[in-house]
Amino acid sequence: MGRVIQPFEFVEPSTIDEALGLAAAEGSRLFAGGCELVLSMRRGEVRYRRLVSIMGVGGLGGFRAHPKHGLEFGAQVKIRQLANHIWVGKRWAALHEAIEQLHPPHIMNMGTVVGNLCSAVPYYDLPTSLYAHRAVIRIGDGRSDRELPIDDFYIGPRMTALGRGEMVTSIFVPPPLADAGSAFKKIYKARRRSNDLHKINAAAYVALDADKETIVDATLVIGSVGAKPVRIAKAETVLRGQSAGHAAYEAAAEIAAKAVEPMTDAAWVEEIRSEWIRLLARDVLEQAASRARSRHDPAEDAHLAF
Amino acid sequence: MSEHLSYVGKRMPKPDLAGKVTGEAKYTEDLVIPGMLEGRILRSPHAHALIKSIDISKAKALPGVVCVLTHKDCPEQKFSRSTMAEALPEFAFSGERQDQYILSEKARYVGDWIAAVAAEDIYAAERALELIEVEYEVLPAVLDPFSAMAKDAPKVHDDVKANVAFEMDHPFNTGDVDKAFAEADAVAEFSGVNSRQKHLHLETDAAIAYFEADSRLVIVSPSQGPHLAKKHLTRRVFTDLDDGDIRWISPTIGGGFGARLALGVEPVAVLLARASKRPVRVTSTREEDFSGYSSRTDQHQTIRVAATKDGKLLAVEQKIVSDAGAYLSHSATTSIVNMQKTLGLLRCDNIRGHLTVAYTNTPTTSGFRGYGNPEGAFVFQQALDRLAEKIGMDPMEFRLRNLKQVGDPSCFVPSVLEHTKLEECIRLGAERFGWSQKWTGWGEKREGRYRRGVGMSILTHASGAGGFLLEHSSAVMKVLSDGTLNLIVSPCEMGQGILGALAQVGAESSGLRYEQVRVTTGDTDVTMFDIGSHASRSMLVIGNAVAAAGAKVKDQIKALAVAKFELRQVSATAEQIDVREGRVFLTDNPKIGFDVREIAYDAIYNFGAEGGQIVATGSYLSTSHHPNHQAAFAEVEVDTETGQVTVARYVVAHDIGRAINPLLVEAQLEGSAVQGIGFALTEDFVIDPVSGEVLSDSLLTYRLPTTMDVPDMDNLLVEDPLPAGPYGAKGVGEAGLVNPAPSIANAVYDAVGIRIHSLPMSADKVLWALRHGDQAAKGSSRVSGQHL
Known part of the structure; x- marks a missing residue:
C-alpha cells in the first residue's frame, strides 16, 4: 500500500570516506540515481532519515571500454552512458540489449548501473546480463579495495555481500574472447501469486574456437526466478567442447528449464515458467553463438575504442 | 437550403490544449486553500476482519494532527459509492443497494477504509496513520463470487443472504427460448470472464472540502458528474445538507474513464472538514488506487446462441454472475447494461438473460468506459463465431444476416x-x-x-x-462586448475533448467565432443541472442544448442587427440577415455586413437606451x-x-x-x-x-x-x-x-x-x-x- 514519503535530509559529500561515514548512521543510506529507492520508499518498504548521494564523490565517474582491456565503469556512470558506447554494443551485447530494453527511457538518464546492481531487485535485467559477462564487483571502504565476482555478490532477496562501511566503487567486466558473443532476452508475464515475479530474463555468453565450430566457453544465466539470477552451471559444462549447433543449445536449455526452482504452488504457472525458461535459454544461446560466428577480430577496429 | 458549416466537421484545436501541454492546467492537487489541512485514509491490511477496537490516542497526540476519525464519527445511514441511482426513476432501480459507511465498521477487503486523519501537513497525516492501533479479528474471506454464494460461505455483509447483492431477469426477455434452442439447426455456447481492468486515470483520487464564511460547503474534486454527486451526497450521505448547501467544483480532471462516476474520497474530505472546521484535502497514492479504488466489474458469463442452418439467429441466452467486490457500487448497473447491449445487438425473437451479483472480500468494482458492453462482447462475439463455424458460414456474413434494421426495437x-x-x-x-x-x-x-x-x-x-x-441538459450563453461567446456548459473535461466539440457547436449555432468561445464548466453554482459526462452522452444531449442556445443567440443578434443596418441605410428584416464566423450580413448579399462586435458592444454599453447583454439558455431532453x-x-x-x-x-x-x-x-x-x-x-x-x-x-x-x-x-x-x-x-x-x-x-x-x-x-x-x-x-x- 502506498505511502507519502516523509521529509529526509539530503547530503552530497565529496569523498568516499565522508559518504560512508554519513551513511553509517542509523536511518541513513547511500544512493546514486535513486530510481529504485523512490519506489521502495513510496511503497513503504524502506524509510530513511538521511540519504547520502554519491553523485558528488570524486573518482567514481570513470568509464572506459576497450575490446582487449575490458569494460570498466565507476559508481556514478549512468546507464545511458553505457548505452551510447560503441564497444559496449559490439562486445558486451547482452548488457547492451538489457539496457536497450529498459523502459521508460528516463530510467537510463537517472539511474546508474552500479545502483541498479546494488538495489538487488530480483527482477532487474542488468544483473542477469552482467552475470553472463562474469562481471567483477569492486568494493571499497575508503581505505582499501576488494573484488568480488558478481556470482558472489547477491546473498539473498534484496541483500548483497556489501559489509558495513563498504560501497561498490566500480565494476569491471572482462573482455570477451576473440570469437565470442552474448545475448539477453526477457519475457513479461502476469504475477500470479504473491511470491511470483512479473517477468523472466535470460542472458548467455558463448565463445567459439578459431574455426567457429566448437564451443570453448559459455555462461548461461536465468534471472527473475528467485532472489537472484541463477547460473546454470551444469548447462555451461555440457556446452563446453560441444560443436556449436542447435542440438547443443536445445540440450542446454532443457537443463536450464529443469534447474530452476519453482516459485509458486500453482502447477500451470510453473509449467509455463519452465517452458519460457527453456525458450529464453535456447534463444539467448543461439543468438550469442550467432554473434560469435559473425564477429571479426576486435584488433581491426581497436582504434575506435577511445 | 444548402448547408454551410463554418466549424462543424472541421479539425479544430481543443480550447484546453495549451494548459494541458504546458502543465498550467490546475488539477485538484494543484489548488491551495489558505489554512488547508491534508487528509489521509488508513486502509485495512486484511481481506475480511472484524474491528474489535481502534485506539486513536497516539495518533491524536502527534504534533500537527488535528483530527482522527473512525466509523463512529460517520453518518449512520449507508450509501453506495455509485451516484447513478439519482439519475434513475425510483421504480426503475430501487435495487441499488446502499451498503457502506464512509469509514467501515468491518474490514471487507484489503484496502477498505478504516480511519481518516487530518493534519497540518501530509507528513504528519501519514505518520498518524501508523499510530492508529486497530485490533482486528481476522475472518475467513471469500474471494470469488462462486465460493461467496456457496452454502455456509462467510458473509461479507451480515444482512445479505448468501452474499447475493443483486439478482434479476433481463427486463426485456422475450419469446420461447427453450423451444427455439430445441428446434434450432445449430447451437453454440461460450463462457468467459473479463478481467478487472483498472481505469488508471493519471490523476489519483483526491478531494478538497471547505466551508465558506456563510457555512456553505464547497467540494473540489475530479467528479465526472458533480450535480449528480451533489444530489447523492445530500440524499444518501449527509442528509442534513440540501442542494443549495453545497457548491461542487470539478476543476481540470486527469482522466475519468467512468471511475469518477462513483464517489471517491469526497465524503472523507467533508467528514474531516466538518470535524476540524478547516479546509481539508484528501489524497491517495497510485498504490492505493490499485488496491482500493475501483476497477471494471468481472462478469462471469455463459452465452448460448442458436441459429437455423442458413444463418438466422433464433435465440440468445445469457447468464451473468458478477463479482461486485466488497460493495455494490456500479457492478449491478454495468451488468444490466451488459445484458441490454449483448441481448439487444442483433435481431432475435427469443432472448433470455439472468443476472446475479455477489459480494466478495475484494476491492469494490465500478463503472468503466463501455459500462458492461466490453464485458459482454468478449463472450457474445465468440459465441457468435462458434455458431457461424457450426453452420459453416463466414462470421461477417452471419452477422450481416442478423442486423437490426430501422424500425426494429x-x-x-x-x-x-x-x-x-x-x-x-x-x-x-x-x-x-x-x-x-x-x-x-x-x-x-x-x-x-x-x-x-x-x-x-x-x-x-x-x-x-x-x-x-434523467437525460436532460441545459447550456447558457452570454456574448461579451467584443463578440466573445461565454459558453457555460456542464460536461467535465476529462481529456475527451468534449469542450472543444461543444465550442464548435456553440460557434456554429450562434454564428460567433470559434476562436472567441470561452467555455466555463465544472462549477455547480455556474452550470445548469446535468447528470455528467458518461454513457457517450455529452455530445448528443449537451450538444443539442448548446445548439438550442446558439440558435437563440443568433436570433437576438439578427434582431439587433436590423437597427444597425438601418443606420447604414440598409433596410433588412431579421429573416434576411445571417450571422457566421462573427460577421453579420445580408443573406442575399453577403458583402454587405459588419462585425458582430458592434452589436455585442452596444448591447452592453448602451447608455440611456433600453436593452441588455445578449444572453440565452438552451435545454434538451x-x-x-x-x-x-x-x-x-x-x-x-x-x-x-x-x-x-x-x-x-x-x-x-x-x-x-x-x-x-x-x-x-x-x-x-x-x-x-x-x-x-x-x-x-x-x-x-x-x-x-x-x-x-x-x-x-x-x-x-x-x-x-x-x-x-x-x-x-x-x-x-x-x-x-x-x-x-x-x-x-x-x-x-x-x-x-x-x-x-x-x-x-x-x-x-x-x-x-x-x-x-x-x-x-x-x-x-x-x-x-x-x-x-x-x-x-x-x-x-x-x-x-x-x-x-
Missing part, C-alpha cells in the same frame, strides 16, 4: 431503432481490412511458429441513455439512447512458442452520425482501441487467491499498453447525420473499447484454433491452452457449473 427495447449504419460500417471496414482476402474459412490449419489469423466484432452502444436515465455502432476487424500474430499475441492490424468503422470534430473522434477511437487492446492482452488485475491482496499493484506488474504496442490502425467514420443529433452527431466516447477483445479473441482462434475464456489473453494462458489443446479450449466458466 432497439437494444433498450421500449424505444425503436431510428438510425443505424452498422451494415455500412461492416462493409466499409471489411473493404479497408481486406476481409474477403484474409478470411480463408473455418478450420484452416496454419503452420510455423508465428501464425496469423483474423477476426471481427460488432457493437451497438448508447449516445446517452434517454428514456432510461433526450428520449432515446440513439445508438452508435461500430464494426472492427483485427489481424493478430500468435507466437506459438511463447504464447505471445501481437495485434498486427486493427480497422474500425464507426457510425458517428456526424463528426463535429473528426480529429477528436479519431482520437477517441484510437485511445479507446488502445485501452481495449490492453484489456484484451496485457492488463492483468490479479488478486492473491489466499490473502486477497492485489498482486498487480503497480504499473510494473499491471501492464498498460504503450505507444509501442499500438498496431497499424485505421479509424473510418461512417457519416450519415442522426436527425436528433446536434448537426447529426452521435456519441463515440466509449464504443472503441468494446471491439478489441472479441475481435482479437476471434482472430486468435482463426490463427491457432484455441479460445481463451478469461481476459486478458495473456501469453501464459495462450501457451497453456496451446499445450493442452481441447482439454483447455473446451472449458466452460463456472456460471454453468464448471471451472474455467
Whole structure:
C-alpha cells in the first residue's frame, strides 16, 4: 500500500570516506540515481532519515571500454552512458540489449548501473546480463579495495555481500574472447501469486574456437526466478567442447528449464515458467553463438575504442 | 437550403490544449486553500476482519494532527459509492443497494477504509496513520463470487443472504427460448470472464472540502458528474445538507474513464472538514488506487446462441454472475447494461438473460468506459463465431444476416431503432481490412511458429441513455462586448475533448467565432443541472442544448442587427440577415455586413437606451439512447512458442452520425482501441487467491499498453447525420473499447484454433491452452457449473 514519503535530509559529500561515514548512521543510506529507492520508499518498504548521494564523490565517474582491456565503469556512470558506447554494443551485447530494453527511457538518464546492481531487485535485467559477462564487483571502504565476482555478490532477496562501511566503487567486466558473443532476452508475464515475479530474463555468453565450430566457453544465466539470477552451471559444462549447433543449445536449455526452482504452488504457472525458461535459454544461446560466428577480430577496429 | 458549416466537421484545436501541454492546467492537487489541512485514509491490511477496537490516542497526540476519525464519527445511514441511482426513476432501480459507511465498521477487503486523519501537513497525516492501533479479528474471506454464494460461505455483509447483492431477469426477455434452442439447426455456447481492468486515470483520487464564511460547503474534486454527486451526497450521505448547501467544483480532471462516476474520497474530505472546521484535502497514492479504488466489474458469463442452418439467429441466452467486490457500487448497473447491449445487438425473437451479483472480500468494482458492453462482447462475439463455424458460414456474413434494421426495437427495447449504419460500417471496414482476402474459412490449419489469423466484432452502444436515465441538459450563453461567446456548459473535461466539440457547436449555432468561445464548466453554482459526462452522452444531449442556445443567440443578434443596418441605410428584416464566423450580413448579399462586435458592444454599453447583454439558455431532453455502432476487424500474430499475441492490424468503422470534430473522434477511437487492446492482452488485475491482496499493484506488474504496442490502425467514420443529433452527431466516447477483445479473441482462434475464456489473453494462458489443446479450449466458466 502506498505511502507519502516523509521529509529526509539530503547530503552530497565529496569523498568516499565522508559518504560512508554519513551513511553509517542509523536511518541513513547511500544512493546514486535513486530510481529504485523512490519506489521502495513510496511503497513503504524502506524509510530513511538521511540519504547520502554519491553523485558528488570524486573518482567514481570513470568509464572506459576497450575490446582487449575490458569494460570498466565507476559508481556514478549512468546507464545511458553505457548505452551510447560503441564497444559496449559490439562486445558486451547482452548488457547492451538489457539496457536497450529498459523502459521508460528516463530510467537510463537517472539511474546508474552500479545502483541498479546494488538495489538487488530480483527482477532487474542488468544483473542477469552482467552475470553472463562474469562481471567483477569492486568494493571499497575508503581505505582499501576488494573484488568480488558478481556470482558472489547477491546473498539473498534484496541483500548483497556489501559489509558495513563498504560501497561498490566500480565494476569491471572482462573482455570477451576473440570469437565470442552474448545475448539477453526477457519475457513479461502476469504475477500470479504473491511470491511470483512479473517477468523472466535470460542472458548467455558463448565463445567459439578459431574455426567457429566448437564451443570453448559459455555462461548461461536465468534471472527473475528467485532472489537472484541463477547460473546454470551444469548447462555451461555440457556446452563446453560441444560443436556449436542447435542440438547443443536445445540440450542446454532443457537443463536450464529443469534447474530452476519453482516459485509458486500453482502447477500451470510453473509449467509455463519452465517452458519460457527453456525458450529464453535456447534463444539467448543461439543468438550469442550467432554473434560469435559473425564477429571479426576486435584488433581491426581497436582504434575506435577511445 | 444548402448547408454551410463554418466549424462543424472541421479539425479544430481543443480550447484546453495549451494548459494541458504546458502543465498550467490546475488539477485538484494543484489548488491551495489558505489554512488547508491534508487528509489521509488508513486502509485495512486484511481481506475480511472484524474491528474489535481502534485506539486513536497516539495518533491524536502527534504534533500537527488535528483530527482522527473512525466509523463512529460517520453518518449512520449507508450509501453506495455509485451516484447513478439519482439519475434513475425510483421504480426503475430501487435495487441499488446502499451498503457502506464512509469509514467501515468491518474490514471487507484489503484496502477498505478504516480511519481518516487530518493534519497540518501530509507528513504528519501519514505518520498518524501508523499510530492508529486497530485490533482486528481476522475472518475467513471469500474471494470469488462462486465460493461467496456457496452454502455456509462467510458473509461479507451480515444482512445479505448468501452474499447475493443483486439478482434479476433481463427486463426485456422475450419469446420461447427453450423451444427455439430445441428446434434450432445449430447451437453454440461460450463462457468467459473479463478481467478487472483498472481505469488508471493519471490523476489519483483526491478531494478538497471547505466551508465558506456563510457555512456553505464547497467540494473540489475530479467528479465526472458533480450535480449528480451533489444530489447523492445530500440524499444518501449527509442528509442534513440540501442542494443549495453545497457548491461542487470539478476543476481540470486527469482522466475519468467512468471511475469518477462513483464517489471517491469526497465524503472523507467533508467528514474531516466538518470535524476540524478547516479546509481539508484528501489524497491517495497510485498504490492505493490499485488496491482500493475501483476497477471494471468481472462478469462471469455463459452465452448460448442458436441459429437455423442458413444463418438466422433464433435465440440468445445469457447468464451473468458478477463479482461486485466488497460493495455494490456500479457492478449491478454495468451488468444490466451488459445484458441490454449483448441481448439487444442483433435481431432475435427469443432472448433470455439472468443476472446475479455477489459480494466478495475484494476491492469494490465500478463503472468503466463501455459500462458492461466490453464485458459482454468478449463472450457474445465468440459465441457468435462458434455458431457461424457450426453452420459453416463466414462470421461477417452471419452477422450481416442478423442486423437490426430501422424500425426494429432497439437494444433498450421500449424505444425503436431510428438510425443505424452498422451494415455500412461492416462493409466499409471489411473493404479497408481486406476481409474477403484474409478470411480463408473455418478450420484452416496454419503452420510455423508465428501464425496469423483474423477476426471481427460488432457493437451497438448508447449516445446517452434517454428514456432510461434523467437525460436532460441545459447550456447558457452570454456574448461579451467584443463578440466573445461565454459558453457555460456542464460536461467535465476529462481529456475527451468534449469542450472543444461543444465550442464548435456553440460557434456554429450562434454564428460567433470559434476562436472567441470561452467555455466555463465544472462549477455547480455556474452550470445548469446535468447528470455528467458518461454513457457517450455529452455530445448528443449537451450538444443539442448548446445548439438550442446558439440558435437563440443568433436570433437576438439578427434582431439587433436590423437597427444597425438601418443606420447604414440598409433596410433588412431579421429573416434576411445571417450571422457566421462573427460577421453579420445580408443573406442575399453577403458583402454587405459588419462585425458582430458592434452589436455585442452596444448591447452592453448602451447608455440611456433600453436593452441588455445578449444572453440565452438552451435545454434538451433526450428520449432515446440513439445508438452508435461500430464494426472492427483485427489481424493478430500468435507466437506459438511463447504464447505471445501481437495485434498486427486493427480497422474500425464507426457510425458517428456526424463528426463535429473528426480529429477528436479519431482520437477517441484510437485511445479507446488502445485501452481495449490492453484489456484484451496485457492488463492483468490479479488478486492473491489466499490473502486477497492485489498482486498487480503497480504499473510494473499491471501492464498498460504503450505507444509501442499500438498496431497499424485505421479509424473510418461512417457519416450519415442522426436527425436528433446536434448537426447529426452521435456519441463515440466509449464504443472503441468494446471491439478489441472479441475481435482479437476471434482472430486468435482463426490463427491457432484455441479460445481463451478469461481476459486478458495473456501469453501464459495462450501457451497453456496451446499445450493442452481441447482439454483447455473446451472449458466452460463456472456460471454453468464448471471451472474455467
